[in-house]
Each structure stands twice: as structure tokens, then as C-alpha cells.
Amino acid sequence: MKKSAVQKMLVFSTALFASLSQAEVAKLAIIIDDIGYQPQHDAAIYAMPPQIGVAIIPVAPYAKQRNQQAKAQGRDVLIHLPMQPQAQMKIEAGGLTLGMSANEVAHRVQQAKQTVSFAIGLNNHMGSAATADSTLMQHLMSSLRQQNLAFLDSRTIGNSVAAKIAKSQGVKTLERHIFLDDSDVFGDVQRQFNQAIQYARKHGTAVVIGHPRKNTVAVLQQGLKNLPQDIQLVSIGSLWRNEKVPPPQPFILLFSELPAPTNVVPFQRVPLLRGMPE
Numbered sequence: 001m002k003k004s005a006v007q008k009m010l011v012f013s014t015a016l017f018a019s020l021s022q023a024e025v026a027k028l029a030i031i032i033d034d035i036g037y038q039p040q041h042d043a044a045i046y047a048m049p050p051q052i053g054v055a056i057i058p059v060a061p062y063a064k065q066r067n068q069q070a071k072a073q074g075r076d077v078l079i080h081l082p083m084q085p086q087a088q089m090k091i092e093a094g095g096l097t098l099g100m101s102a103n104e105v106a107h108r109v110q111q112a113k114q115t116v117s118f119a120i121g122l123n124n125h126m127g128s129a130a131t132a133d134s135t136l137m138q139h140l141m142s143s144l145r146q147q148n149l150a151f152l153d154s155r156t157i158g159n160s161v162a163a164k165i166a167k168s169q170g171v172k173t174l175e176r177h178i179f180l181d182d183s184d185v186f187g188d189v190q191r192q193f194n195q196a197i198q199y200a201r202k203h204g205t206a207v208v209i210g211h212p213r214k215n216t217v218a219v220l221q222q223g224l225k226n227l228p229q230d231i232q233l234v235s236i237g238s239l240w241r242n243e244k245v246p247p248p249q250p251f252i253l254l255f256s257e258l259p260a261p262t263n264v265v266p267f268q269r270v271p272l273l274r275g276m277p278e
């Protein structure tokens with residue numbers, strides 16, 4: 001009788017604790033773009049927790065290596081596909097430009113997937129013109145659906161239609177909330193990191209994009225080491241898969257059923273005295 005009452009109490013308190021902590025934990029997902037160019041900075045990123053995703057530019061010199069390394073670490077990989085910006089800037093080969101046919105777009109995505117073979121999704125590198133173009137985005141999303149790839153809108157422009165079209169075509173979609181390093185100044189990156197934590201607390205989830213740069217690396221190394229307890233670093237894949245955050249393990253002491261003996265002679269067992277937890 002007594003035992004089952006205790007068990008009920010434990011189950012109740014565990015459930016209560018779990019639901020409380022579930023409600024309080026906010027998710028932080030970080031993706032680092034432009035991977036594949038700079039071995040030193042890439043290495044610093046790959047030394048960080050495996051929840052941090054990497055977005056690899058397919059034509060970058062180290063793209064294949066980074067793809068393999070990420071897979072070996074259990075790190076989420078995205079194709080970071082160059083797309084046409086509004087400014088007259090040249091983009092990398094293999095990217096998307098306005099006016100491409102559905103077949104051309106599909107071919108580009110396939111090519112990228114051959115190099116960045118472990119990709120679970122794709123996001124845009126630049127693309128302020130491309131992601132505002134409905135036709136091009138229609139082509140892209142139908143190709144992503146065929147390849148079973150999710151989409152992250154980097155949101156390099158306010159009037160991007162990419163996420164909306166992705167959702168309408170049944171492609172798993174997320175949008176970037178915070179850029180860590182529009183400015184490469186340490187204090188600015190630090191401020192953006194804090195902003196991301198505030199955003200996660202307010203909205204439940206923050207999707208953050210950064211770049212493999214010295215100050216970004218420094219801010220992340222420090223910030224992740226001192227992450228507040230109500231913030232949980234999660235992979236972008238877990239967000240696309242809509243996984244629940246496992247609540248922190250409740251702290252429960254399990255005592256043996258036997259009453260503990262006193263610590264003085266004659267060491268008698270006292271009914272309500274309990275010794276070391278098991």
C-alpha cells in the first residue's frame with residue numbers, strides 16, 4: 001500500500017516537472033553558411049557541438065570533404081546554393097539565375113546534391129533577386145520536393161516569396177530569424193547572439209545563421225559554453241522533423257525500502273530514516 005502511494009507521488013512529480021520544463025525550454029538552431037572555402041575557420045565550426053548545422057557551397061574547393069566530415073560527426077548538412085542577388089554581383093558557378101527553366105533548376109539542384117550528398121535541406125546564398133521571383137521559386141521547390149530536401153529561407157530580402165511557395169508545395173520549410181554577423185565586429189556579433197536568445201524565449205524557437213569568421217567563432221564558443229538553462233541547442237533537422245525537445249531529466253532520489261541505521265551504537269534502524277540514495 002505504502003509503496004504504491006510513493007510510486008504515485010513519484011510519477012506525479014515527474015510528470016509535473018516534465019511539463020513545466022517542456023514549457024520553459026526554448027530552442028536555438030544555428031546554421032553556418034559559406035562552408036567549404038576556409039579550412040581554418042571551417043575547422044573551428046566543426047569543433048563545435050554537432051547540433052550546429054553547416055551549409056556548404058557546392059563549388060567551394062573543400063565542399064566534398066566538409067560534406068563527409070559533417071556526416072561522420074552526425075552534423076546536419078545543407079546545400080548552400082548560390083542564387084542571383086539584386087546587385088550586379090557575380091555569383092558562384094552552379095547557382096540559380098532569373099529566367100531559368102524548370103529543367104535547368106532541377107539540373108542545378110541535382111548537381112549540387114551530387115557534391116553535397118548528405119544534405120537534408122537547402123538554403124540560399126545571396127539570392128535577393130532569386131527568392132523574390134515566384135516562377136524561379138516554383139521551379140526550385142518542385143525540385144526540392146522531388147529530391148526530398150527541406151528548405152531554409154536565409155531571408156536576404158524582405159519580400160522573399162520562397163518560404164510561402166515552399167510551404168504551398170509541401171516542402172518542409174523554415175525561415176531565418178537572426179543573422180549573427182551582418183557586422184563582423186565582436187560586440188555586434190555578441191549582441192546578435194543575445195538577441196537570438198531573447199527571440200527564442202519570446203517565440204519558442206530561434207533559427208540563426210552565421211558565417212565562418214573569427215569573431216563569429218569566438219562569440220559562439222563563449223556563448224554555447226554559457227548557454228542559459230532554459231535554452232536548448234537543437235539541430236535544424238529536428239525542427240524540420242518537428243521533434244519534441246526531451247525535457248531535462250528530473251532529479252529524483254531513489255531510496256532503498258529499508259530504514260537506515262543510526263550512526264551511533266547500537267546502530268538501530270529507524271523507520272523513517274533513509275540512508276544514501278541508491
Ligand SMILES: [Zn+2]
Pocket residue numbers: 033034080124125126
Ligand atoms: Zn552565403
